[in-house]
Amino acid sequence: MDNYQNITIKKDFWEKVAGIKEKYIHLVLIATKPDIIKQAPLIFELKKQKLPFMVGHTGQHKDWNLSGGLEQEFDIDADFNLNIEGTFYQKVSQIIDRLGWIVDEAKKRGKIMLPYVHGDTATAMAGAVGSYVNVASVAHVEAGLRTFTPKKEIFNKILDKFDFESYRQSLLGNNNWIKGSREPYPEQFNTRVAETAASFHFASVELNAKCILEEGFESDRVFTVGNTVADSIKMVEEKAKDSTIFDKFPILKDGFIRFCIHRRENVSSFHRFTTIVDSIEQIISMGKNVLLISLPATEYALKEYDLKEKIENLAKINKNFIYSPVWPFYTDVIAAMKKATLFVTDSGSMQEEANILGIPCATLRFNSDRSESVMAGANIIAPPINSGLITKIVLSADDHREMANVPSLYGQNVSQKIVNIVEDILSKEDAFRFEQEKLGYSKEPYWKKGGSEF
Template sequence: MTHTLLPDAELLSRFAASGDRIVHIIAIATKPDIIKQAPVYAELKSRGANVLVCHTGQHYDENYSGAMLEEFGLEIHAHLAIDGPLATKTAQIIERFSHVLDSVTAAGLTPVPYIHGDTLTSMAVGVSSYLNRVACVHVEAGIRTLTPKGEIYRKFLADHAAGQFDWNEYLAAMRAEATYELGSREPFPEQFNTRVSEAATGFHAAPVELVRGFLLSEGFPPETIEVVGNSVVDATRAAVADAERATIFGKYPQLASGDFIRYCVHRRENTESVARFTVLFEAMETLVRTGSSVLLISLFGTEAAIDEHGFRDRLDALVAEFPETFIYSHVWPNYRDVVAAMLKCSVVATDSGSMQEEMNILGVPCVTLRFGTDRGESLLAGGNVLAPPVNKDFVAEIIQLAASEESLRNVGNIYGETASESLVAEVLKRLDQDWGVFVTEEQRLKL
């Protein structure tokens, strides 16, 4: 789409005639947005609420958006058609979402935007809403990065270099709260995005108790925060139930037997750094050349890094030399295929945030290819370990050990069930027909 699409006037008229002035605006933009917002949309629709879906256009092609919209049954009512560099897209969302809000309020309706997580869209829709005195519902609010202290990493890297690395000691450290500190600016720009989103929020839907603690420590009112779980559970459970319709094993029959490593690197801090990307590429290369079966899922950032950092020939060599044990693929369009393949993995090595959650739900060991993670609860629970991108042999060994570590599989779901139902119930009991979830100072002070 090349131009902004605003909500249909006839649809807004029907909403106005419904007797309920609230319009729930589900903002989506990326694959994780679609996956996690779709169950919230479905829950609102099942309750007869007035719901609009606004796509900003941040992820736009078939593999990243189109096929998943169809899979989840999402109809787009507004499209912002953003394009250009990061700053330009941010400005476009702020301006163009204001027009969406204007169209809703001009029909005599009260908008309640639902923003998700730590995306550019969450931040910019939040800013646009705040400037219009509209408060958001923040789905998966409060995610903050926990990073092991420098001395922790230095000890284990030194032990590894000396041939004295103790896997069980490392696992214990990953599960100890005292290991970690707050304050990281990574992932970039997501840690900025989530903090800005918070300031524009009237209801913070926290996924876990740890995150509620972060929000309280930052001064957000307790009555605006509720632990509701994570809507990714609803989406993942649905995809597991739908996995029999997966077609991916027809394309890649090698995956059907399982026991492969799903590998993906796409975060800006990993792909834009030649040092970090080299470590992560060479760790993967080591795994393939030492007998592991690896599925590399490549995203836009991955492709750019492969070419910009000079790894295309080495990647092509792996494809040619290991046709049965190394699969190189661009991102898949359907979530049911993604989940069906994940269920077969021995381990997932990723720098994705949402995949850390999905692995916990599916009971698959996860290795996070970062220095820290904004899903710290998965580390503390024992289903996830970090492999910092500083030494290829260290990263490769962590992945190999995690693949055979049963304790990483047996944590159990830490993100709750029926999160979307809980979230919507909490929102509905807070709604004001004039203000949505915006709280005036008079209301806050009960004056």
């Protein structure tokens, strides 16, 4: 293990692997704050069904607010941590190498690791590659995320004359959208790579499943199940009633607009980021209660564009503005979210959470990889072209009853569906199939048995 000394592994890990009777070991990979939240219900379901499973953390998010607090809250005790570090490409290569080593070592002990990778993170992409090169499959949870962008004439029309309801109506359905974008970067790359290594594609909505099928993946391994974040919310809703977050931020009880900005394309563009910050300032000046949740990427941009002092001063002189680092516990997040009148975000998960909780959402991008929520009327695109446009869209969407009343798109008991589907398939055939298995010839009497590992 000389080349893998940076991996933290529980003392009895390999003994535990060797002692498992079953051929397959469910391996739930966690890495970032969103996928810890969304993978937690899967861990709970595997535990509930008493199936052989392990949890692996890649170390993509490390600190208390982004990882440690959630692990404590959801009682997650990872069996190993890859402890990745360095530049983006170094982290990706480390996940492939270190996870690949763990999958390979398990194979030497007669066990097949079946990683559950989530969504569009670097861990989903690199974890899928690390498994695939070992002829091992992954289950891709939240598969098929594809970005759709409104046609330019839709934006031009609202820039020429602002009419919120006309704009919102033009985005309903899929007639005025174009599929395909590099944004969000690198998430669109990540999810597409993960797809190619997956033997199980678990789509949140039919639109995602349709995209996967159009790209040529095996139709009998594509499933529309909903999104596990619906289960995550259900897990903490009761506890959220006793949250103390309002003791710390009492103005949130009276309703507020929640801002979150962290996508690379927003924080790496001076124009896009400063346009959003200018809009936040305008909305604060109008007396609206505003909460800005600051993530590491937000902090980077505030410092890079010399806006940190401006935001801090806004928080000092305006009692209706809270500038806060990300909170460690999902219970507090959900408790506060339920009091919000609008989410304004470039996050993917928040677009889903908004719809599930019945809160209108405005997405600070030119497009969305959760465009189903816009097409259904629960969400609206607020393109960062100029601050005035963002402000008008935000004020129009704030506490918008029709947007709030769109039924949840993301299902329930999603984790149970995923685990049941995987177990059903594994009871009949292997996860990783070459063409003879897929076509069924390997089961015919004339097919010679045997083979070799490579």
